[in-house]
Amino acid sequence: MKENTVKTFKAIVMGASAGGIKALGIVLSAFPKDFPVPVLIVQHLHPNSDSYLIQMLAQQCALTVKQADEKELIHASTVYIAPPNYHLLVEEDYSLSLSVDPRVNFSRPAIDVLFETAAYAYRDQLIGVILTGANGDGSQGVKLIRKLGGYLVVQDPATAEAEAMPRAAISAVRIDRVLPLEQIGPYLVQLINRGCQL
Amino acid sequence: MDDIETQNLELQLLLQAIYLKYGYDFRNYAKASIKRRILHRLTSDKLPNISAMQHRLLYDEAFFGRLLLDLSINVTEMFRDPNFYLAIRQHVIPQLRELPYLKIWHAGCSTGEEVYSMAIVLKEEGLYDRTQIYATDMNEVVLRQAREGIFAINHLKQYTANYQKAGGQESFSNYYSAHYDHVVMDKSLKKRVLFSDHNLATDGVFGEMNLIMCRNVLIYFDRDLQNRVFNLFKESLCDNGFLCLGSKESIRLSVHSNTFEDVVKEEKIYRKKISQNIL
Ligand SMILES: C[S@@+](CC[C@H](N)C(=O)[O-])C[C@H]1O[C@@H](n2cnc3c(N)ncnc32)[C@H](O)[C@@H]1O
Numbered sequence: 001m002k003e004n005t006v007k008t009f010k011a012i013v014m015g016a017s018a019g020g021i022k023a024l025g026i027v028l029s030a031f032p033k034d035f036p037v038p039v040l041i042v043q044h045l046h047p048n049s050d051s052y053l054i055q056m057l058a059q060q061c062a063l064t065v066k067q068a069d070e071k072e073l074i075h076a077s078t079v080y081i082a083p084p085n086y087h088l089l090v091e092e093d094y095s096l097s098l099s100v101d102p103r104v105n106f107s108r109p110a111i112d113v114l115f116e117t118a119a120y121a122y123r124d125q126l127i128g129v130i131l132t133g134a135n136g137d138g139s140q141g142v143k144l145i146r147k148l149g150g151y152l153v154v155q156d157p158a159t160a161e162a163e164a165m166p167r168a169a170i171s172a173v174r175i176d177r178v179l180p181l182e183q184i185g186p187y188l189v190q191l192i193n194r195g196c197q198l
Numbered sequence: 199m200d201d202i203e204t205q206n207l208e209l210q211l212l213l214q215a216i217y218l219k220y221g222y223d224f225r226n227y228a229k230a231s232i233k234r235r236i237l238h239r240l241t242s243d244k245l246p247n248i249s250a251m252q253h254r255l256l257y258d259e260a261f262f263g264r265l266l267l268d269l270s271i272n273v274t275e276m277f278r279d280p281n282f283y284l285a286i287r288q289h290v291i292p293q294l295r296e297l298p299y300l301k302i303w304h305a306g307c308s309t310g311e312e313v314y315s316m317a318i319v320l321k322e323e324g325l326y327d328r329t330q331i332y333a334t335d336m337n338e339v340v341l342r343q344a345r346e347g348i349f350a351i352n353h354l355k356q357y358t359a360n361y362q363k364a365g366g367q368e369s370f371s372n373y374y375s376a377h378y379d380h381v382v383m384d385k386s387l388k389k390r391v392l393f394s395d396h397n398l399a400t401d402g403v404f405g406e407m408n409l410i411m412c413r414n415v416l417i418y419f420d421r422d423l424q425n426r427v428f429n430l431f432k433e434s435l436c437d438n439g440f441l442c443l444g445s446k447e448s449i450r451l452s453v454h455s456n457t458f459e460d461v462v463k464e465e466k467i468y469r470k471k472i473s474q475n476i477l
Contacts, residue, residue: 070447101234117234
């Protein structure tokens with residue numbers, strides 16, 4: 001009986017912009033080394049920025065943190081970061097694609113592109129997370145995740161360095177949990193380990 | 199079959215229909231990006247589903263023309279990844295200088311920004327007058343723009359900065375004349391360029407090239423199509439010929455990786471090893 005009431009998740013997608021580097025570090029530091037799902041991240045960055053973000057997050061996180069390569073297969077216990085100036089897309093065979101399509105919401109990589117393609121691939125087994133940011137990227141993405149049955153977590157705007165992005169997500173669609181930054185990591189660990197009670 | 203699977207089936211049929219009716223083969227492109235583009239066009243044209251779009255494009259060629267522009271992503275810039283052009287100056291030009299005559303193929307050249315960039319490098323290095331450049335794309339519309347060499351002026355600041363970072367030796371303004379909202383590239387830069395139609399998914403080998411540039415095109419292809427194209431490049435290059443890919447593309451995971459050796463690893467500049475055919 002219990003199996004029918006617990007939903008399990010296969011992947012987490014996360015979007016962040018202004019203030020995101022610090023916020024991501026705090027969220028990722030809660031994940032244990034054997035975290036059983038992949039984490040896919042779009043952080044808005046300057047097009048010419050180097051791999052500084054990856055090095056920094058790798059220090060704060062027990063998981064493998066790497067820049068996403070085109071065509072690579074998505075593995076559990078790994079954090080994939082979209083490269084600067086490329087969109088990151090999830091294929092339905094759980095591999096990754098990169099593209100230089102035009103900017104979406106003035107951004108490349110764009111959170112919407114990652115979230116929408118991941119929603120098609122993982123459907124109701126996806127968790128979408130929106131963190132701090134000063135724009136509206138991600139709002140279309142969370143709508144599609146909602147429509148296809150996924151789960152949504154948004155940083156409480158009051159705890160965000162820039163509140164526009166979480167606010168935009170909250171007004172776009174019903175969000176399952178709005179949480180202060182410190183609680184997001186531990187909550188996701190709980191959600192992945194125990195599923196969510198329906 | 200649920201709604202998403204039905205939609206994926208419609209997508210597959212649509213790509214088949216495009217191929218059979220118009221000869222453009224998108225069947226081996228990475229799916230996620232294609233699907234996003236198709237769904238956007240669906241929403242903006244208020245079509246109910248992909249099957250309705252298929253009906254429309256079979257009977258309305260102008261509609262297909264617009265869709266083709268959606269599907270061929272033409273984003274490009276001058277001296278994109280300046281370090282790449284710097285590496286060309288430092289590690290490739292000295293070897294090309296040994297040749298009496300050289301042939302370069304830009305595959306997927308889009309509106310031509312990288313063609314003009316390379317022409318400038320060759321000029322400054324004194325090789326331009328003995329070079330023949332073939333610049334190809336599957337998309338006629340962008341080729342026309344490339345041939346004209348007219349670009350929006352609002353990118354000029356960035357292009358100038360890129361040019362300088364790429365080791366530019368002159369003032370970038372020597373290479374264009376500025377008008378109100380656009381710049382016209384100097385005519386001499388296209389003197390040795392032939393722009394023509396070539397589809398990497400369906401067309402054949404292109405002759406004995408000394409250098410092939412194909413940047414930010416292969417990321418849109420699946421592994422099978424990538425392998426087809428790598429084979430095409432292998433067959434089109436002379437021994438020791440150079441292959442230049444985009445910064446996020448690599449030949450290392452393809453079946454042809456042994457045919458090539460690294461020249462500048464970080465910039466994705468490879469070289470075809472000698473006498474592959476004899477062994
Ligand atoms: C993103 S642009 C890259 C332009 C340029 N090489 C650069 O890196 O800046 C991709 C180009 O590839 C072209 N393309 C896509 N599929 C192709 C195919 N099968 N054959 C030839 N060109 C293709 C598109 O029309 C587009 O102009």
